[in-house]
Amino acid sequence: MTTTVRATRRDATANRAALLDAAREALRRDPAASLETIAAQAGLSRRALYGHFASREDLVAELVTSAAERIGAIVSTVDDPDPRRAIAMLGAAMWDEIEHIRALAQVAVRGPHRESVARALAPVRSRLRRSVDRGRAAGLVREDMPALRVAGLVEGAAIAVLDEATSSGLSAHEGRRLVMLATLGAAGLSWTEADAIVEGLR
Amino acid sequence: MTTTVRATRRDATANRAALLDAAREALRRDPAASLETIAAQAGLSRRALYGHFASREDLVAELVTSAAERIGAIVSTVDDPDPRRAIAMLGAAMWDEIEHIRALAQVAVRGPHRESVARALAPVRSRLRRSVDRGRAAGLVREDMPALRVAGLVEGAAIAVLDEATSSGLSAHEGRRLVMLATLGAAGLSWTEADAIVEGLR
């Protein structure tokens, strides 16, 4: 007897994607959102969710790993000989992934995902770290604190803008600009210098 | 028959304070920490907690209002004719309340306390807003975005440092300095300018 293998149904894959989208949105607002809430927002029943994900853990894990892949991809596209431009571009690239990053940040608050989220952001961190080092060597980035702390401030500034953006609706263009200005400010540039860098990237 | 009213027992008031401290710490790590966890960390049983607070809501509400009072108090002590110095001092004052503010920020993520937290931080916001306005009028603070957005960035920078500080242990002195530098950076000052301001406050 030959077992006939069919392709997955189109609506099924669409529903799976809808569930992931719904989870991203719901978990961004409330990291403890129930599966009922998520499924409803995706237009499905809670029971159907279990047809796609074995457990809540499974769902969240897939969100984290998919975000990790996207973030890893953006990092590889960003580079510039001028470390200041590199920092700004890194911020702008993060802006394009804001939905995913915000979801990550919310999920990270609670228990078992802290590590995987940290791993997901590791490539961004290391590249940022390199840009900061290069910037300091060239006298372009602040030297009044350890380099690692500068990188932390830059990262924090980016997250702060991403937060602001989600609460007070920012246009995509304004958001990009703001992230770049904020990260450069954290790196020690004056606002006029930061503006010049951002303008040069236009 | 005369009802004799006794003073509250010393250990009771101490335990009440211990519960609030424990709640602050526990909720900072996990906004959904159980009362069991909180009570245990305070060295009490969950049942005893209900002797001090009628409900979970009650406990959190008291945390929020007490933090609001402390924060209101610090705001009234901070002022300086130089808006840049005022911003830095505001940041430093927040550093002294870091434990309370961090707890607030965590609690604020979830549902019904968003408003009360916003009210608690309102005085800080308005004073910051004034300093930014004065700074812009004097050409000392960035003018490449609306004043309200500058204030948001400054606030975000402060929170970012407070976050960094709790994760990677910072000394009280380093923390104060870092908050001031980060807020001034968000306000548009270069790192050398920021250092000069902070040095002048020494």
Added chain:
DNA sequence: ACGATCGTGCACAGCATTGTGCAAGAACAG
């Protein structure tokens, strides 16, 4: 059109948490 795949609605067990009642003992104020 046929059959496999998918979604639905319900029922059910398990688990964690909140909030309350009560009896007995420990710690304290006066």
Added chain:
DNA sequence: CTGTTCTTGCACAATGCTGTGCACGATCGT
């Protein structure tokens, strides 16, 4: 010391969420 206040431990109900089983109907691939 005495009596009040506080804490403990247990039992209990109520609630909400997770995860699973099953029958039926809808939808899709071929």
